[in-house]
Amino acid sequence: MSLNIIQGFKFNRKNTVLHSFDPRAKLVYIVSVLILSLIFSELCPMLIIFVSTILLIIVAKAVNEWLKSIKGSFIIVLMIFMLNYFLLPAENALSLSISLALRFLTIISAFSIFFMTTYPENFALALIKLKVPYDHALAFTMALRFIPTLAKEAQTIIDAQRSRGLELESGNFIIRIKRFTPVFIPLFINSFRRASQIAEAMESRAFGYSNKRSYLHELSFTTYDTLFTLLCIILTSLGLCIKFYLGYSETLVLARPWP
Amino acid sequence: MSPIIEALNLSFRYAGEERWAIKSINLKIYPGELVLITGPSGCGKTTLCRCFNGLIPHFYEGELEGILIVDGLSIVENKTCKLAQRVGMVFQNLENQLIMLSVEDEIAFGLENLNLPRDTIKERINEVLSILGIEHLRYKSPYELSGGEQQKVAIAACLAMKPKILVLDEPTAHLDPLSSKVLFDILSSIRKRxxxxxxxxxxxxxxxxxxxxxxxxxDKGQIILQGGPREVFTTPIIKAIGIGIPKLILLYEDLLLNNLKLDFPPLNINEAELLLRKLLSR
Structure with a gap:
């Protein structure tokens, strides 16, 4: 399950409009989705936002990967729905719990769009442009780089410990966690050794040579990026106006709670 | 010709250890040479390699004695990041030296550190990709590559910085025989080029x-033999150390015991064939 979730957050090298957008524009998009989906809890606007993210996923040609990660997170969605449906005293509990589940889906889809269409190196560059220190941005890309390596290593250690008779599957939650100790300790120690080797390799390639550094990739904020950003800002402002100024139910007749 | 690397009584002891990892090393390496360092595990080979680009004494703490001059620079006064342009280092662990998300970025990393202009970086990437014949790997992730490919990328990333010296610490430790052969072929071709x-x-x-x-x-932190391969491999004391003497040398010595003397110790199959034919026709 856990690996499937990652599928929808991994960069796919494709040639679509969304891939060509500047990461900063896409960050604005994420913030817009966050604001909009958090200020509304009614079903209709939530559906509109959700459908808009799906449209973008289709544009990004990433439907399959997205579906995989949605499947992976299905249990969480179901839990959000059930808990709210049975525990909310409100009369519109059904529509409210659907829209809360949708809110979760919408937010993870927005992040999914971002990570599937943004080359991590460009994201790091965007962070640097936003005044994040280079070292921190580098730590981010390196963390992504070493996820598969660590996963492979964890599997090797699990296999090794199992072949010596370690049982990982049975027992309750606490017992299982305890049983993972012989997996975590070697993994931890190896990671320290790895960190030192990585540092050594980086210094050997002139890391720390100068305070200034150049970059192979270049970010360019094009007219399309500006238009996309403006669109996000306008829609968000509109949403904020409807919610806090005009009043939601007066604006949209569709918004009456479901029976 | 003056040596490009010169060590005078070089010794190093890691912090917290009593034993000297390397002791009284004296050596001279001349420009253009391909030098093999060998010896049993724990003999100080890796420690010596770490000295060549200043990881010792700047990255590893400990006690350093003696002098090591690499391309005119003392390793004591020049940090690793400065020596990096002169000495490229390829490590034994393939994966831990590849830190970026694509081969292209991996090669660019060192050049970005040197603050080179973008055009130069692009030029150098194309250059080393074609030297090593790995243009098709450009956008791949390091973890998607085979051991041999990772090795080539590591070498490319070093070569892009245009070093005069390339140090490879057990580069074939994780490679199969065929990839190892390919690697050695590459090394002997790029050294001239x-x-x-x-x-x-x-x-x-x-x-x-x-x-x-x-x-x-x-052996045990000291250099016990140095010289041309034919001379070194046929020195009697080499048998006591525990290194894998080339089989053709063993053949040469076996024949010698039986009073059959080849003209010189052969180092590859072609030489051996030639010498044996000569011996048979006598």
């Missing part, structure tokens, strides 16, 4: 014997 001095730490002596100019044998 790029005028490189190459220092190779290796156990598979059968494969490298015929391409090296000079062999340095270490």
């Amino acid at each position: 790029l005028n490189l001095t190459i220092i190779l730490v290796e156990h598979r002596l059968d494969m490298v014997a015929s391409i090296v100019d000079k062999v340095i044998v270490m």
